[in-house]
Amino acid sequence: MIRVDLTGGRELTEKDIKRSGALPREVMDAAEAIVDDVRANGDAAVRAYCERFDGSCPAAFRVPDELLDAAPSMVDAEFLASLERAHAQIRDFHEREVSQSMFTTRADGTILGVKVTPLPSVGIYVPGGRAQYPSTVLMNAVPAKVAGVRHIVMVTPPQRDGSLSAYTLAAAKIAGVDEVYAVGGAQAVAALAYGTETIPRVAKITGPGNAYVAAAKRYVMGDVGIDMVAGPSEVCVLADATADPAVVAADLMAQAEHDPMATCYLVTDAPELPAAVEDAIERLVSQSPREEITRASLDHGVIVACDTLADAVAAVNVVAPEHLELHCADAMGLLGSIENAGAIFVGPWSSEPLGDYVAGPNHTLPTGGTAKFSNPLGVYDFVKRSSVISYTPAGLATDGPAVQAIAQSEGLWAHALSVGMRRKLLAEGAEKFADPAAACEGAMRCAWPRDLDAPGVPYLPGYDGEE
Numbered sequence: 001m002i003r004v005d006l007t008g009g010r011e012l013t014e015k016d017i018k019r020s021g022a023l024p025r026e027v028m029d030a031a032e033a034i035v036d037d038v039r040a041n042g043d044a045a046v047r048a049y050c051e052r053f054d055g056s057c058p059a060a061f062r063v064p065d066e067l068l069d070a071a072p073s074m075v076d077a078e079f080l081a082s083l084e085r086a087h088a089q090i091r092d093f094h095e096r097e098v099s100q101s102m103f104t105t106r107a108d109g110t111i112l113g114v115k116v117t118p119l120p121s122v123g124i125y126v127p128g129g130r131a132q133y134p135s136t137v138l139m140n141a142v143p144a145k146v147a148g149v150r151h152i153v154m155v156t157p158p159q160r161d162g163s164l165s166a167y168t169l170a171a172a173k174i175a176g177v178d179e180v181y182a183v184g185g186a187q188a189v190a191a192l193a194y195g196t197e198t199i200p201r202v203a204k205i206t207g208p209g210n211a212y213v214a215a216a217k218r219y220v221m222g223d224v225g226i227d228m229v230a231g232p233s234e235v236c237v238l239a240d241a242t243a244d245p246a247v248v249a250a251d252l253m254a255q256a257e258h259d260p261m262a263t264c265y266l267v268t269d270a271p272e273l274p275a276a277v278e279d280a281i282e283r284l285v286s287q288s289p290r291e292e293i294t295r296a297s298l299d300h301g302v303i304v305a306c307d308t309l310a311d312a313v314a315a316v317n318v319v320a321p322e323h324l325e326l327h328c329a330d331a332m333g334l335l336g337s338i339e340n341a342g343a344i345f346v347g348p349w350s351s352e353p354l355g356d357y358v359a360g361p362n363h364t365l366p367t368g369g370t371a372k373f374s375n376p377l378g379v380y381d382f383v384k385r386s387s388v389i390s391y392t393p394a395g396l397a398t399d400g401p402a403v404q405a406i407a408q409s410e411g412l413w414a415h416a417l418s419v420g421m422r423r424k425l426l427a428e429g430a431e432k433f434a435d436p437a438a439a440c441e442g443a444m445r446c447a448w449p450r451d452l453d454a455p456g457v458p459y460l461p462g463y464d465g466e467e
Helices: 025-041 043-053 065-074 077-095 134-147 166-175 185-194 211-220 245-256 273-285 291-298 309-319 331-337 352-357 393-409 413-428 443-447
Strands: 002-005 102-105 111-118 121-125 151-155 179-181 204-206 234-239 263-268 302-305 323-327 343-346 383-390
Touching: 025 043, 025 185, 025 211, 043 185, 065 166, 077 134, 077 166, 121 134, 121 185, 134 151, 134 166, 151 185, 185 204, 185 211, 234 245, 234 309, 245 263, 245 273, 245 291, 245 323, 245 352, 263 273, 263 291, 263 309, 273 291, 273 302, 309 331, 323 331, 323 352, 331 343, 343 352, 393 413, 393 443, 413 443
Parallel strands: 002 302, 121 151, 121 204, 151 179, 234 263, 234 323, 263 302, 323 343
Antiparallel strands: 102 111, 111 383
C-alpha cells in the first residue's frame, strides 16, 4: 500500500489520494457507439454485442416467468432463509424513508404543497461478470417497490455457457421484479433507455456495472433518469490504537476483492498500526481464493498517517469514501465530525459486509469522492415531486404586486400582464370579463402600472466602462 505521511500538520489533498477521476475517453467513445447502434437497430444490435462481448446470446432475451418463479426452489434452504431475512430488513429500513405529499394553507386560503408520485417503471442493472450479486437485486428492487413503482425490469448478463445464477433469479423473485432479461453491458443500458422490439423502455436505470456500463448510463442521462455514475468500490478505515490489526486487514480486503480497481484507505493516528495491518494482510491474502484481484487492489491502496485523531478525521472528509469504518475507542463520539461518507460503520463490531447484505440501509453508495454531494440509493430515488400551487383571489391580491414589480425589472411584460389581468378582474368584482376586447385596452399600464427607474450600475474596480 502507498504511504502518505501527514505528521507535522500537513493536510491531505486530492493529489495525495490519486483518484483516476472521469471515465477514459476511449471508454466513453465505445459506450456511445454501442448506445447509438442499439437505439437505431434495436434487438439486432443488442444480439450482436451480446455475442461479441459475452460469448453467448439466448434465443429470447426475456427469462421465462416459470423459470423466475421456480428460482427460489433451486437454491439451498440456508441461502433462501438468509435472502428472506435480508429482504425483510432492507424493506423495513426503506419503508421509513417514504415521504408523503405535503400541503400547507396560508391565512388567505392559498394552498401550496408537493405531490409525490412513484416513477412508472425502473430498470435495474445487476452485474454478472466476476461474481453474482443477489444483494444488488435486493438493494435496487426493494426501495423501488416500497416507493410504489409499478413495473420493475431487471437486466443481467448470462455466463458464457448461457446460464444465469439461480441465486440472482431467486433474489429477483423475492424482491418482486416483474421481468428479467438476460443481457448485460452498455447494450443493456441502451435497451432500457430507448426500448427495443422486446425490451421495454423505462423511466430510470439504477444499479452498478463496469466502466462501459457506467459510461453508457452517463451518455443516456437526460433521456432517462439514472441513480449515479458509479466508480470502483472504496473503503476507508479510520482507526486508533485500540483497533485490531487482523480485523482491519480483513475489512480492507473485503473491498479489495471486489475489483482490481477498488481502493482501500487506512487513516490512523497510531504509529504502530500500519505495519501490523500490512503484516496481517500478508498472512490472510495468500489464503484468499481471490488473491490476485485482492493484491492488485491493495497495491494502490493508501495508508495515511496523522498526528492526531482530529487530523485523521479531517483527512477522511477529504477522501469522502463510499464506505467508512470507525475503529476507534469513541467511535460514536466521532460521528458528528464526519461530513463526507456514503455509509458510516460505527465501532469495531460494525463490519462493512453487514451493510452490503443484511443491515437494511442501501449498499448502492456514492463513489470517487462524490459522497461530498451525493446520497445512498433510497426510496426518494424512485419517486418524483411536483410542486402544487393554488391561489385564492385574496392570495393573488397579496402577492400580485410583487410579481409585477419583479417581472418589470426583468423586462418580462407578459409575465406582469398575466397577474395584472387577474387583478383587473378582482377590481371589477368579476370572474370573467364581460367584454374581452375592452379588457385588452390599456394593457401596458395593466401589466406595468408604474414607471421603473433603473438605478445606475456601478463599474467594477479597474473598469472604465468603455467598450
